[in-house]
Amino acid sequence: MSTHPQHAVTADPDVERFAAIDDLVWFDDMGWEEVVSHARAVPHRWAVTAAGGDDGSPYRGIAGAFEMELTVPGAPGAEPTQLPVSGLTWVGVHPDHRRTGVLTTLMDAHLSWCREQGLALAALHASDVTIYGRFGYAVASTAGEISLGHGATFDAPGVSTEGITTSMHDLSDEHVLARVHAAHRALAAGRVGSVTRTLELATRVYTDPASRLRGTERRRVVIAARDGRDVGYAILRRRPKWEDGRSAATLDCDEWAWADSAAQLALARRLTSVDLVTRTSVRVTADDALLWWCGGPRTVVHKTGDELWLRVLDLPAALPARGWSADCDVVLEVRDGLFEDQAGRWRVTARDGRAEVTRTDDPADLGLDVGVLGATYLGGRRLAALARQGLVEVHDPAALRALDTALATPTLPVPPVSF
Numbered sequence: 572m573s574t575h576p577q578h579a580v581t582a583d584p585d586v587e588r589f590a591a592i593d594d595l596v597w598f599d600d601m602g603w604e605e606v607v608s609h610a611r612a613v614p615h616r617w618a619v620t621a622a623g624g625d626d627g628s629p630y631r632g633i634a635g636a637f638e639m640e641l642t643v644p645g646a647p648g649a650e651p652t653q654l655p656v657s658g659l660t661w662v663g664v665h666p667d668h669r670r671t672g673v674l675t676t677l678m679d680a681h682l683s684w685c686r687e688q689g690l691a692l693a694a695l696h697a698s699d700v701t702i703y704g705r706f707g708y709a710v711a712s713t714a715g716e717i718s719l720g721h722g723a724t725f726d727a728p729g730v731s732t733e734g735i736t737t738s739m740h741d742l743s744d745e746h747v748l749a750r751v752h753a754a755h756r757a758l759a760a761g762r763v764g765s766v767t768r769t770l771e772l773a774t775r776v777y778t779d780p781a782s783r784l785r786g787t788e789r790r791r792v793v794i795a796a797r798d799g800r801d802v803g804y805a806i807l808r809r810r811p812k813w814e815d816g817r818s819a820a821t822l823d824c825d826e827w828a829w830a831d832s833a834a835q836l837a838l839a840r841r842l843t844s845v846d847l848v849t850r851t852s853v854r855v856t857a858d859d860a861l862l863w864w865c866g867g868p869r870t871v872v873h874k875t876g877d878e879l880w881l882r883v884l885d886l887p888a889a890l891p892a893r894g895w896s897a898d899c900d901v902v903l904e905v906r907d908g909l910f911e912d913q914a915g916r917w918r919v920t921a922r923d924g925r926a927e928v929t930r931t932d933d934p935a936d937l938g939l940d941v942g943v944l945g946a947t948y949l950g951g952r953r954l955a956a957l958a959r960q961g962l963v964e965v966h967d968p969a970a971l972r973a974l975d976t977a978l979a980t981p982t983l984p985v986p987p988v989s990f
């Protein structure tokens with residue numbers, strides 16, 4: 572990766588100076604003590620200083636990373652697999668040092684460190700779509716926010732919620748948080764696209780100090796249970812509003828997960844029947860059952876966005892780590908502008924749900940940037956669609972069809988929790 576001679580990176584930054592850059596870049600309404608406390612809880616931190624030595628002036632840029640597990644497709648008939656990934660976060664560049672290569676220096680530090688740790692993948696949420704493609708990241712999952720009216724009816728033939736109970740709790744109660752965290756870990760393991768987070772991060776994300784409520788109540792959670800087991804949860808906040816003497820309150824669900832369709836339906840019914848709430852927003856994938864239970868996409872306000880971005884860092888380890896839907900035998904010519912050892916020709920042979928990846932000198936069937944592998948890794952984007960976009964050079968159309976089918980998954984990846 573190109574290094575910028577005027578910058579140096581420290582992997583042991585001073586927490587207060589690290590926090591100061593976050594405070595400056597994100598101009599949030601978090602109090603200073605809280606920013607510092609959050610910064611301290613980021614397990615891996617990097618900061619950029621002047622190359623000549625740290626003179627104590629403000630850091631030029633910062634980045635952090637969480638340790639997470641990403642749920643990736645399993646082989647047909649098998650459970651999904653969880654892989655360790657590094658979740659990049661806390662990226663910020665001092666306004667006086669923008670566009671001088673600070674981010675590039677941080678990305679070099681983070682991605683190289685990930686490879687030293689033996690990680691096959693890195694992940695992030697992006698604040699802007701233009702930033703991370705140049706570093707080999709690509710959007711691997713998308714989701715839409717839909718808005719449902721109070722008392723929305725769901726036509727879900729064949730899905731029975733009998734035996735499921737739902738209950739609403741205050742998420743600032745530590746026992747509730749621990750229960751939701753346990754449900755998060757258990758449900759994430761079965762839902763491709765999920766990332767897990769630690770209880771400490773969950774506590775920080777979901778317990779809101781009064782200063783950060785921005786006109787909403789503090790977070791609550793609806794838990795769905797069956798036979799004494801938690802089978803779903805939905806984290807929510809209501810925003811009170813009165814118009815002409817009537818409530819026009821709204822409810823936002825920023826995270827929900829379920830074990831099966833019945834649990835999702837029970838949660839959806841509960842979220843759309845909360846007293847005084849006129850509209851409820853939840854996030855769904857394009858193939859979500861809820862979109863059809865409520866009458867089809869045209870019946871809901873639908874806003875789609877990118878969710879998880881993925882970067883393949885160890886190609887011969889990453890591709891065999893996921894399940895494959897069909898057999899294939901194709902040669903890829905991979906371009907990787909940052910890690911030359913991943914570039915070049917690879918033979919990908921999938922048999923009975925598992926793949927092997929080996930170096931080859933055989934002519935390439937398909938040519939692509941490493942980002943295409945991240946985009947298709949979770950089954951959230953189809954290789955054939957990326958080829959239509961012009962992102963795959965197709966020397967053999969049969970190879971494109973075979974690899975497209977082999978990478979496809981029965982369901983789209985779910986949106987990950989925020990980190």
Ligand SMILES: CC(C)(COP(=O)(O)OP(=O)(O)OC[C@H]1O[C@@H](n2cnc3c(N)ncnc32)[C@H](O)[C@@H]1OP(=O)(O)O)[C@@H](O)C(=O)NCCC(=O)NCCS
Pocket residue numbers: 596632662663664665668669670671672673674675676696697698699701702705
């Ligand atoms: C986005 C941000 C991190 C970029 O940092 P930076 O140090 O200016 O980036 P670099 O100088 O390393 O730029 C690398 C390349 O990316 C481009 N680039 C970086 N950010 C870009 C943006 N937002 N839009 C378009 N291009 C961008 C640069 O032009 C440069 O291109 P080049 O190599 O062709 O010259 C910085 O502007 C920032 O802190 N923004 C606010 C916080 C934020 O959005 N953080 C990201 C959190 S996900």
